[in-house]
Amino acid sequence: MSAGAPADRLHAMTSSRGALTALHLFLVWAAMTAAVPALAFGLVASGWGGGVGAMVPVAALGVPLAVGLLATAAIPVRTVVPLCGTTAQRLGWAVLVFVLGTLGVLAGLAAYLKGVDLGSDGTRLVLTGVPYAVAAAFFVPHRWARLGASAVLAAGVVYGALVGPAQAQQRQNEAEVARYRQNPEVLYLGDAPPGMEVSRARVGPAGFGVDYRSLRAGYDLGYVGLTVRPALTPTPRCPEPGEETVTCTVDAHGEMTQIRAFPGGRGVTLTRRHRNAEVSVTSETLPEPGLRRLLDTLHPLSDTELEQLMRDKKIDHGT
Numbered sequence: 052m053s054a055g056a057p058a059d060r061l062h063a064m065t066s067s068r069g070a071l072t073a074l075h076l077f078l079v080w081a082a083m084t085a086a087v088p089a090l091a092f093g094l095v096a097s098g099w100g101g102g103v104g105a106m107v108p109v110a111a112l113g114v115p116l117a118v119g120l121l122a123t124a125a126i127p128v129r130t131v132v133p134l135c136g137t138t139a140q141r142l143g144w145a146v147l148v149f150v151l152g153t154l155g156v157l158a159g160l161a162a163y164l165k166g167v168d169l170g171s172d173g174t175r176l177v178l179t180g181v182p183y184a185v186a187a188a189f190f191v192p193h194r195w196a197r198l199g200a201s202a203v204l205a206a207g208v209v210y211g212a213l214v215g216p217a218q219a220q221q222r223q224n225e226a227e228v229a230r231y232r233q234n235p236e237v238l239y240l241g242d243a244p245p246g247m248e249v250s251r252a253r254v255g256p257a258g259f260g261v262d263y264r265s266l267r268a269g270y271d272l273g274y275v276g277l278t279v280r281p282a283l284t285p286t287p288r289c290p291e292p293g294e295e296t297v298t299c300t301v302d303a304h305g306e307m308t309q310i311r312a313f314p315g316g317r318g319v320t321l322t323r324r325h326r327n328a329e330v331s332v333t334s335e336t337l338p339e340p341g342l343r344r345l346l347d348t349l350h351p352l353s354d355t356e357l358e359q360l361m362r363d364k365k366i367d368h369g370t
């Protein structure tokens with residue numbers, strides 16, 4: 052017998068074990084890819100029609116069948132995986148793999164419900180059996196099988212807990228920005244008057260509204276309201292008939308000034324045409340020069356300003 056014969060036999064045995072292991076993991080994946088969606092559909096359908104009580108017999112029938120499929124998938128490796136040597140051992144192994152794999156499926160479902168992208172319907176179906184194959188790989192007494200399973204598990208955790216949620220948040224932010232940007236012709240912002248800041252902004256089908264309030268929390272020392280809406284007339288016009296308490300004038304530049312008198316003070320509203328929009332600012336505390344300065348600083352709402360308003364939760368969709 053040549054010296055290379057033992058080495059050849061060892062190589063053949065190793066190749067045979069590798070092929071059996073690959074077949075075993077494929078069978079586990081295929082069996083669970085078919086069984087788990089069917090079981091899940093049966094549970095949902097029965098629960099929808101008959102409540103929790105109707106789900107019990109479905110689970111009592113479906114879970115043992117799934118465990119039996121797993122035990123069958125372990126038959127090819129009964130001489131390779133120590134826990135699969137006997138029928139009783141294979142059943143115990145199948146229960147462990149089913150529990151661990153189901154925990155992985157539930158974790159994936161939780162991530163999906165939080166907006167993590169798991170691909171198309173076909174991709175999600177293919178992924179269903181992966182947690183079970185990964186769980187089965189940890190019971191294979193082979194370093195590379197366990198390292199591969201660890202790598203897949205780590206990649207799934209990183210994607211499901213970090214990368215996926217970050218991408219979902221980015222998609223949500225982009226969709227929200229696009230929603231706010233539906234009517235860009237009215238998205239104009241003026242610089243806040245001294246001592247004030249934007250406290251709230253509203254985007255609605257009728258226009259864009261901004262509230263400016265005092266920087267000193269708890270003190271209502273000042274308020275200015277900015278409203279931008281599509282222009283309905285070439286220049287602002289005083290309402291007819293006018294109110295007794297309101298004085299209204301339109302200057303040569305088309306700027307309309309309305310002064311409303313009330314006991315203890317007065318409110319001022321300035322309205323002017325700005326490109327394709329009509330802009331009004333009103334206040335009972337800021338005088339006309341301050342309101343005009345605000346109008347003079349009108350500019351399109353920038354992405355940076357919009358993102359800051361969204362981060363500070365100062366912008367929403369109004370009516």
